[in-house]
Amino acid sequence: MRKLSLSLAMLVVMAMLLAACGGGAAPADTGAAPDAAADAPVAEAPAAEPTPVINNFGQCDDPLILWHGLTGSDGAVFAELLQQFSDANPDVCLNSEGYPWDIFFQKYPTAVAAGTPPDLVIFHAAEVNQMANEGLMLPLDDIMFADGTFSADDFNETLMAQLTVNGQIMAVPFDNHGWLLWYNTKLMEDAGLDPNVLPANGAEFIEMAQKLTKDINGKHPNEEGFDKDNVDVWAIDYTWPRYTIPTTLWQFGGAVVGPDGKTATLDSPESIAAVQFWHDLMYKYYVAPPAVPGKMWAGDLYKNNKLVFMWEGTWTGGFMRDNPDVAALTKTAFINSLAPDGNQAVKFDSHIFSIPTGVDQAGIDKAKKLMVFLVENGAYWATSGQVPALKSVQALPEVQSIPSVAMAAEQFNAIGRTDTSHKAFIEIQTAWETAVGNALASPDADVAAALRAGNEQVQAILDRP
Numbered sequence: 001m002r003k004l005s006l007s008l009a010m011l012v013v014m015a016m017l018l019a020a021c022g023g024g025a026a027p028a029d030t031g032a033a034p035d036a037a038a039d040a041p042v043a044e045a046p047a048a049e050p051t052p053v054i055n056n057f058g059q060c061d062d063p064l065i066l067w068h069g070l071t072g073s074d075g076a077v078f079a080e081l082l083q084q085f086s087d088a089n090p091d092v093c094l095n096s097e098g099y100p101w102d103i104f105f106q107k108y109p110t111a112v113a114a115g116t117p118p119d120l121v122i123f124h125a126a127e128v129n130q131m132a133n134e135g136l137m138l139p140l141d142d143i144m145f146a147d148g149t150f151s152a153d154d155f156n157e158t159l160m161a162q163l164t165v166n167g168q169i170m171a172v173p174f175d176n177h178g179w180l181l182w183y184n185t186k187l188m189e190d191a192g193l194d195p196n197v198l199p200a201n202g203a204e205f206i207e208m209a210q211k212l213t214k215d216i217n218g219k220h221p222n223e224e225g226f227d228k229d230n231v232d233v234w235a236i237d238y239t240w241p242r243y244t245i246p247t248t249l250w251q252f253g254g255a256v257v258g259p260d261g262k263t264a265t266l267d268s269p270e271s272i273a274a275v276q277f278w279h280d281l282m283y284k285y286y287v288a289p290p291a292v293p294g295k296m297w298a299g300d301l302y303k304n305n306k307l308v309f310m311w312e313g314t315w316t317g318g319f320m321r322d323n324p325d326v327a328a329l330t331k332t333a334f335i336n337s338l339a340p341d342g343n344q345a346v347k348f349d350s351h352i353f354s355i356p357t358g359v360d361q362a363g364i365d366k367a368k369k370l371m372v373f374l375v376e377n378g379a380y381w382a383t384s385g386q387v388p389a390l391k392s393v394q395a396l397p398e399v400q401s402i403p404s405v406a407m408a409a410e411q412f413n414a415i416g417r418t419d420t421s422h423k424a425f426i427e428i429q430t431a432w433e434t435a436v437g438n439a440l441a442s443p444d445a446d447v448a449a450a451l452r453a454g455n456e457q458v459q460a461i462l463d464r465p
Helices: 002-018 075-088 101-114 125-133 141-145 157-162 185-190 202-212 241-251 269-283 298-303 316-322 361-376 378-384 403-415 425-439 447-462
Strands: 053-057 064-068 094-098 120-124 175-184 231-236 307-313 330-333 346-349 351-354
Touching (some): 064 101, 075 094, 075 378, 120 125, 120 361, 125 157, 125 351, 125 425, 141 361, 175 185, 202 231, 202 307, 241 269, 241 346, 241 425, 269 425, 298 307, 307 316, 316 403, 346 403, 361 378, 425 447
Parallel strands (some): 064 094, 064 120, 231 307
Antiparallel strands (some): 053 094, 120 351, 175 307, 175 330, 175 346
């Protein structure tokens, strides 16, 4: 119980820092991360708990209780999928409670510590190692895999490795989600470029970006008289660091933490070069807006034909459905490499199912039934823009008919990487995000110095017993 008490105290603090699953200044319902609120840390715990998004399906004395953070644009699709489960399983009643992620990560450990956990929770693969090490999850080997319900081979191999802690599978994937390249074909054509020919490396991208970026007078950054303070069209924007930075680090051969899981590498030459590349895009080549607080969200720039290349999540499919005129000008592709040698990598994550510690057998049985239904019916979840976790479902015609989902599935299976798992994952994430933010805060920022300072913080976390 002492370990769980420590878990509770630490996770409440971490929840304040986690505040969002989404990035930029965009609220959750604008097409940014589907389960996002704001990117800024929360200064203190809220005085009053926000009203959760509750959907009840059926009536009974002992309903299946599900907690999750799917409260954004994909929440409506998720509710429809739960209704389908209810219609197919009238013997199981279900209470679904959606919370902002910061509230979820306060309630979840508190409920486990109190002995009153929900029957099933949804959070992210990147957080599994920490939650498992804090004693908040039941291993699912015997529940979901030993009897042949699922096989680890049914899912992305890289993802399943992340969900395996101390030799035990701790969660079942619901989807694959992460970064994808969305780009405006008309703006490329207006610049005299072929939308079907994308840059293969960093040098080619800079050359193309200078042709795509123009100020209000139509001048490009490499032309005399370019007005960097009045740009009309940007080539690219620095979107949510939590996906953009790992993707770029890996492309350059860098990382926040080395492959041994014990060595911080945020200040390696490769990592510094990766972050410096973004600094140069903003302050040397003037092809990306400066990463300053309060800047316009990339989706708003894109919606108004002010942005050509947008690195954004699979969930942007919902944004495109809501903006068909924008979608008509848009194509998707693998994230373009910014590395000198064109090395490819992209970060992806997963919404995962977990059964909390303390759930009784009746709750486990109901949770298993719901998990199986939702995973096997991932084709409907694909309409939210997310990639179904089951490879067999990814291959279905109705999933492949959604261009962005088909492209994302191919990309994640080919070049997708997941965050390095660690029992202090959230704290490490906060440390490197702060360091990178300092590195990109101004034209005069010393990228190498900022990353060295961040690396010291990450290493101190890694060095703890």
